[in-house]
Amino acid sequence: MRYVDEFRDPELGRVLATEILAAVEPGRHYKFMEVCGGHTHSIYKYGVxxxxxxxxxxxxxxxxxxCVIPMGRVDDGIALARRPEVIFTCFGDMMRVPGSEGSLLDAKAEGADIRMVYSPLDALRIAKSNPDREVVFFAIGFETTAPSTALTLKRARAEGVKNFSCMCSHVTIVPPLRALLDSPDLRLDGFxxxxxxxxxxxxxPFEFIPADYGKPIVVAGFEPLDILQAIRMILAQLAEGRCEVENQYARVVxxxxxxxxxEVMAEVFELRPHFEWRGLGFISQSGLKLAEAYADLDAELRFEVPGVRVADPKACQCGEVLxxxxxxxxCKVFGTACTPERPIGTCMVSSEGACAAYYNFGRFAREREVV
Amino acid sequence: MGEPSVISEREGKILGIIETARGKRAKFRDERVNMSHGAGGKATQSMIEGLFVPAFGSEALAAMGDAGAVEADGTQLALTTDSFVVKPLRFPGGSIGELAVNGTVNDLAVAGARPLALSLSLILEEGLAAVDLRAEVDAIARAAEMAGVRIVAGDTKVVERGSADGMYACTSGIGLRDPRSSMATDAIRPGDRILLSGTIGEHGTAIMLARGEFELDAEIRSDTRSLWPAVDALLEEAGPSLRCMRDATRGGVASVLNELARASSVAMLVREAAVPVDPAVAGASEILGIDPMYVANEGKLVAFVAPEDSERALAALRSVPGCERAEEIGEVRTEPPGMVLVETSFGGKRVMDQLVGDPLPRIC
Amino acid sequence: MQVESVDEARGLALCAAEDGARSTVEIALVEPVVPGDRVLVHAGVALTGLGA
Structure with missing residues (x-):
């Protein structure tokens, strides 16, 4: 664990926190967005x-x-999962995301054969050991998980596994950032x-953020010290009037x-003209589907899916919160129509989303602010 | 610093609505039972508090202890029951038979009752191999002998193939409430210390890995064991100072703390760095994205002790085989009532909430 | 995670986390790796090498 522990040293954390305190201008309010769900999780886990x-x-x-997978896609997944010949596989955290009539977890309770996997390779393994069933993998995630899906599809092809297919809901990171930055009412100071x-x-790919929108961005690792250091680097850019892409995570990135x-992604996937994001609406060229050459492994072509679009409830204001x-x-529906038990938008779906966190810990967060 | 922290009228109103909703007894509103109703978190709670307790209207049940109190001609007894479904039947460190004995023994023990006798019901699936049945019967006999309880009543049913995963087991237990202490779920006071009897997360992680659903493999054994020796030692050394105990089964230590923080209307502060976790468990949970604080144990208890006796109680715990790694993991505070806070090993603070459903591995 | 053994024919490696948890990892994106190398693994795929 030594490699990781170096980046979780509380002593160094306090030093960085003191430096950050010294670097902020009193009276100025800073808003930074951590783009990645993994960062949100670390921030929560370590109380950063x-x-x-x-x-x-x-x-x-x-x-x-x-959290960004829209209701309609969840419904399509559930429709596939309900087919008797199908074993539907997905990542664990996808199970609780609500569609218009319940989640995959609910569909499982009603008898659908839905299995949790840790990687697409696990799904392929299930296909190989159940040759009389059709195994569908619900592929989600950004460019981090997309290569894993791509390699698995290539492997399925190479090994001649016929009963495996993929419902591709991969997304790309740049378009939603651009969509956020394009909105005139954005109130963020850095990323x-x-x-x-x-x-x-x-x-x-993040160079457009400082170049076109004048906001600093620091690519950061996932350990608590990484995140604190990235924040200090953003503050330094702001203080020195610099605005650029910096790489705090150079040891890995x-x-x-x-x-x-x-290359593998380009071979297996192609861009969809647009893709719908829960709470953010349609964003063009932000989603991936299987390329022509892999069409035979596309679950959406192999089976009939309803493909019905379920609109986010009008009152949901996740976009504005983000x-x-x-x-x-x-938000108009916060705490009434939209709660952690029955979430509407992406910010409430994830337990670490802004709305869920505020719902659960709002009063506590307030008290801390006053201290 | 920064924006003034004034709560506007509207924000105050919304916080109020949330508080009221949270204060209300949980309602059971789901249309179907799903796996989260069995996971020990919010959904389980909504079923117990929203359906069972109101329907049965029993005071002992409403106290929501691990075992109910029964008085018979002046003798204070504790009664509890538990059913066991586990896949696979055998896993590193134990099997369903040992769980069935220890689980019920532990529910009695943490209620401060010396386990006396158990009843045992087995639901067997058509086709179960005799060798498996025999192995479990042996395991039950062995575990009962080690825990010092007798099995005095039993029942067997056989169901059609496909209706049970090999076998299910139900045990009920009766125990004699120990006069050295009187504990209650609402007896916890600010200042009390929180003791944990050893490393956490082993049972749940061992089961998850034994199912072979993940391409992951680690040397982790279930911690199933009787907790009576640990409880006995605590009662002997610090009986009058013991406020409450729980065994941290499904939902893990986090769920126990949340339930009790609510029941006693106190806050709890846990020091994450003090919580003992076996490195193999820590590693597997990190890879799967699961917090060991929410993972099931089958031989670990959490005890609340008055501050003046906490050191003696801890020393007594550590003297019991299997509890050598017991620790004081935190203390009880006043504010904010009903909440559990964690001081992370990194030095920050966060809320450790109740689990909504099963802990699911995360990818993002 | 640390590479323990490599199955070159299948493009897979057995990798162990610092604490001994083991899993099979796809290594096509970081080849060549040898036992002892450390890799960053996400969803069963090694995304980048971290040196030995």
Whole structure:
């Protein structure tokens, strides 16, 4: 564990927290978005935000791949899962995401054969050991998980596994960021860039953020010290009037990413013209589907899926919450129609989403702010 | 610093609505039972508090202890029951037979009752191999002998193939409430210390890995064992100072703390760095994205002790075989009532909430 | 995770976390790796090497 423990040293954390406190301008309120769900999780797990001054606020971004899957896609998945010949496989955190009539977990309770996997390879293994069943893998995630799906599909092809297919709901990271940045009412001062996604795509694709929108971004690792250091680096950019892409996670992220992963993805996937994001609406060229050459492994072609679009309830204001325009409690449905037990938008679906966190810990968070 | 922290009228109103909703007794509103109703978190709670307790209207049940109190001609007894479904039947460190004995023994023990006798019901699936049945009967006999209880009544049913995973077991247990202490779920007071009897997360992780659903493999054994020796030692050394005990089974230590924080209207502060976790469990949970605080144990208890006796109680615990790694993991506070806070090993603080359903591995 | 053994024919490696938990990992994106190398693994795929 030594490698990891170096980045979890509380002593160094306090030093960094003190440096951050010294770097903020009193009276100025900073809002930084951590793009990646993995960062949100680390921040929560280690209580990183508790070490920040009250005027440095972290806004959780759109980077939780399960939370952004729209209701219609969940419904399509459930429809596939209900077919008697199908074993439906997906990541564990996808199980609880609500569709218009319940989640995969509910469908499982009603008899659908739904199995949790830790990687697409596990799904392929299930296909090989159940040759009389059709195994569908519900592929979700950003460029971090997409290579894994791509390699598994190539492997299925190479090994001649006929009863395996994939319902591809992979998304890409840049378009939603651009969509957020394009909105005139955005209130963000900088970005903590995604770490694992960047091991694949590199740091270069984020150059448009400082270049076109004038906001600093620092690609960061997932250990608590990584995140604190990234925040200090953003603050330094702001203080020095710099605005660029910096790579805090250089020990893992090459600036150019992993060319082989990008190659495999390009071979197996192609961009969808648009893809719907829960709470954010349609974003063009933000989703992936299987390329022509892999069409025979596409579950959406192999089976009939309803493909019905289920609109987010009109009152849901996840987009505004993500942009930092409104606070969770200012949303019209917060705490009434939309609760952690019956969530509507992405910010409530994820237990670490801004709305769920505020619902559960709002009063506590308030008390801390006053202290 | 920063924006003034004034709660606007509207925000105050919404916080109020949430508080009211949370304070209400959980309602059971689901249309079907799903796996989260069995996971020990919020869904389980909604079923117990929203359906069972109101329907049965029993005071002992409403106290929500691990065992119910029964008085018979001046003798204080404790009664409990538990059913066991586990896949696979055998796993590293134990099997369903041992769980069936220890689980019920432990529910009695943490209620401060010396386990006396058990009843045993087996539901067997058509086609179960005799060698498997024999192995489990042996395991039950062995575990009962080690725990010092007798099995005095029993029943067997056989169901058609496909209706049970090999076998299910139900045990009920009766125990004599120990006069050295009187504990209650609402007896916890600010200042009390929280003791944990050893490393956490082994049972749940061992089961998850034994199912072979993940391409992951680690040397982790279930911790199934009788907790009576540990309880006996605590009662002997610190009986009058013992406020409450729980065995941290499904839902893990986090669920126990949340339930009791609510029951006693106190806050709890846990120091994450003090919580003992075996490195293999820590590693497997990190890979699967699961927090060991929410993972089931089958031989670990959490005890709340008055501050002046906590050191003696801890020393007594550590003297019991299997509890050498017991620790004081935190203390009880006043504010915010009903909440469990964690001081992370990194130095930050966060809320450790109740689990909504089964802990699911996460990818993002 | 640390690479323990490599199955070159199948493009897989057996990898162990620092504490001994083992899993099979796809290594096509980081080849060549040898036992002792450390790799960053996500969803069963090694995404990048971390040196020995």
């Amino acid at each position: 935000d508790d070490l920040l001054p009250a005027n440095v606020e972290l806004v959780h971004g759109p980077g939780c791949p399960v 903590v860039g995604p770490g694992h996604v960047s091991t694949v795509v590199g740091a270069r 090459p600036y150019e990413g992993n060319p082989r992963a990008l 942009k930092g325009v409104i606070k969770p409690w200012e």
